[in-house]
Amino acid sequence: MKIGTLSKATGVSRDAIRFYESKGMLTNITRPFEWNNYKDYGDKNVKRIQLIKHLQRFSFTLREIKELLHLKDANPNECIDKTKVLKEKLKIIERKIDELKRTREDILKIINH
């Protein structure tokens, strides 16, 4: 699977895919042909990119996603405790919400001075 195919399969731009690749977030990319240096992004990277996009929706950063992917790669049999990871992210999001609420209250105080 060449990068264009992968791009169409995932709806993610070629450049973004190359960006993920440069960050070491993709796996098993080969260069199967001797006469050109085209890469073969395997089927697995479709799921991988879908997972990246999925976790981004939960406001995970690429750095965090990369760590999770590497954890999974290192322990392929062991299941990652999703709940734990999500709970940590939840705390961060709740802290952000609280912070914004405080800012909101501060603004409201001034508006209604």
Next chain:
Amino acid sequence: MKIGTLSKATGVSRDAIRFYESKGMLTNITRPFEWNNYKDYGDKNVKRIQLIKHLQRFSFTLREIKELLHLKDANPNECIDKTKVLKEKLKIIERKIDELKRTREDILKIINH
């Protein structure tokens, strides 16, 4: 008032002050001496930097703060409608809160699947 004095008066680093200056956020900076090229940041910039820091606490970006400062500079007599500006910022903050709440709900759905 040299930059070091201004820095101590405001608690803002020299580099940050130079950064604000480079963005055109400060005013009336002169070079009163012929024998060196030291600048004189006037007293006004103390208040100005305090205002920058104040507005940053309300999550205004430097770009926005700059615009407000320029508005004020252009119409020194006319009072800026703070309330209007703050209400706009409030809307943005509330949208962010809502977005984070949605993300929180999505995470909770998965945790309690």
Next chain:
DNA sequence: CTAAACCATGGACTATGGTCCATGGTCAAG
């Protein structure tokens, strides 16, 4: 066979808010 579409690589650029460093000049205290 040729033109368009694709591929790889590397680097520059976007916004945000600064920090850190090097260079070279100046000022003040002892």
Next chain:
DNA sequence: CTTGACCATGGACCATAGTCCATGGTTTAG
């Protein structure tokens, strides 16, 4: 009179998540 503290300038760098461009090589459709 020398040393340390200060000043100005410019550029590089940090995280974040990519996009866009140029260059040069390859593949594919008509």
